Amino acid sequence: AQKVTQAQTEISVVEKEDVTLDCVYETRDTTYYLFWYKQPPSGELVFLIRRNSFDEQNEISGRYSWNFQKSTSSFNFTITASQVVDSAVYFCALSEAWNTDKLIFGTGTRLQVFP
Amino acid sequence: NAGVTQTPKFQVLKTGQSMTLQCAQDMNHEYMSWYRQDPGMGLRLIHYSVGAGITDQGEVPNGYNVSRSTTEDFPLRLLSAAPSQTSVYFCASSQSSGGASYNEQFFGPGTRLTVL
Secondary structure, eight states, rough: OOEEEEEOOOOEEETOOOOOOOOOOOSSSSSSEEEEEOOTTTTTOOEEEETTTTOOOOOTTTTTEEEEEEETTTEEESSSSSGGGEEEEEEEEEEEEEEEEEEEOOOOOEEEOOO | OOOHHHHHHHHOOOOOEEEEEEESSSSSOSSEEEEEEEEETTEEEEEEEEEEEEEEEEETTTTTEEEEESSBBEEEESOOGGGGGGGEEEEESSSSSSSSSSSOEEEOOOOOEEEO
C-alpha cells in the first residue's frame, strides 16, 4: 500500500530562518511521482513541484529546494530565508506513475513564519 | 480558461438533508476527482472519473454519489448528510489517467461544508 508520512504537524520559525519540511513515503512501485503542494490561509492548493522516481537530482527554485533520496524514501522540502508569506500548510503527495491522477497525500505540515 | 470551478464556496446543512456540490472544468480534461480535506487527515480521494460515463470509488466513498454525464461536469451528491461529512471538498481534473507521462492535476478552490 502507498503511504505518505509528514511527521511534523506544525513548525514555527522566525523570518529569515531556514526550515525543512520532512516527507517520507512508502510504495511498492518502482516508478512513481512525488509532489509538494502549498495551501495558504486562503485555502486553495498551489502546486509547487513534482519529481519522478527516476530523477533523484535535487532541485532549487529561488528560496525553495527539494532533496529526493530513494535510499531513505524521503522527499524533503527546504525553504531558505523564510518569509511571512511562506506561512501555509504544506502537503507532500505520491502517485503511481501509471495512475498519476490518484494522489495519496500526507497529513500536512503547518508552517508559521513570524516577523 | 476558468480552470476548475466549484460551487458553492460555503454550505451549511442539517443532518439528513441532501445536496449536490458542483464541479466544472473548461480544459477538456478526461479525468476528474473529488477529495475531502479534514484536519490532521490531509486530502483523501472520494470518487473519480476517467471519462464521461465512467466513475469509480476512491478511498472514502461511503455517503457520496457521483455521475459523469459530460466531460465538463462532475457533481458530488450527498444523499443524506451526516456531521461526519463536515469537511472541505476539493475537485480536481487532469488531461487523462494513466500512461507514462505525467498529467498535472488542477484543483478547484474548494467547498467548505458544515453539517449540523
